[in-house]
Amino acid sequence: MAIDLYSQQEEAPRWKKILLIFGIVVLLTALVVFSYNQFVIIAKNNVNIEEINLQLSKQGTPEQIEKRDMVLGAEKKIEEFKKIASVKPVFDVYFDSFKTWVYPRVSFSSSTINAETAEITLKGKTDTLQSVMQEMTLLDAETDVLSYTISNIVVSTSVTFDLVLKVNPELFKQQEINE
Numbered sequence: 001m002a003i004d005l006y007s008q009q010e011e012a013p014r015w016k017k018i019l020l021i022f023g024i025v026v027l028l029t030a031l032v033v034f035s036y037n038q039f040v041i042i043a044k045n046n047v048n049i050e051e052i053n054l055q056l057s058k059q060g061t062p063e064q065i066e067k068r069d070m071v072l073g074a075e076k077k078i079e080e081f082k083k084i085a086s087v088k089p090v091f092d093v094y095f096d097s098f099k100t101w102v103y104p105r106v107s108f109s110s111s112t113i114n115a116e117t118a119e120i121t122l123k124g125k126t127d128t129l130q131s132v133m134q135e136m137t138l139l140d141a142e143t144d145v146l147s148y149t150i151s152n153i154v155v156s157t158s159v160t161f162d163l164v165l166k167v168n169p170e171l172f173k174q175q176e177i178n179e
Helices: 014-059 062-087 092-101 129-141
Strands: 107-114 119-126 145-155 159-167
Touching (some): 092 129, 129 159
Antiparallel strands (some): 119 159
């Protein structure tokens, strides 16, 4: 008698069926999670990485960054210097005007200029007292000289004196330069 192996099929126990279904569900869940990560999350991360790389390439190499910082520092110093230079007094206008204020026989050996108060202190010397009087006449005629004081007049072989001038503050202002 031959045994027929195919005629009788044993039914699989219920726990094996549940285990098979659970295995298939786990497999499908793993495939879904893998696919989601592969095509959605990693794609978003790649876009973020490309943006970061683009920003880094715009910044440059460390040497370029160092040079840029050096240039920006120099630019800051230049701007500070421009501010300082724009408020410092300019003496060109004063010296051009001063030439016309001096009587030819009078010489000045020292001068102190205070641009903030527009006050000038001079030590003068001439040969006669008449030259001092002529200097006073010249100063009276000047519109840029607001007031003056002559003191410490010493008459010997020559005449020495101290002169304090209060002048127009505009003589020390920065002039506009048209470029």
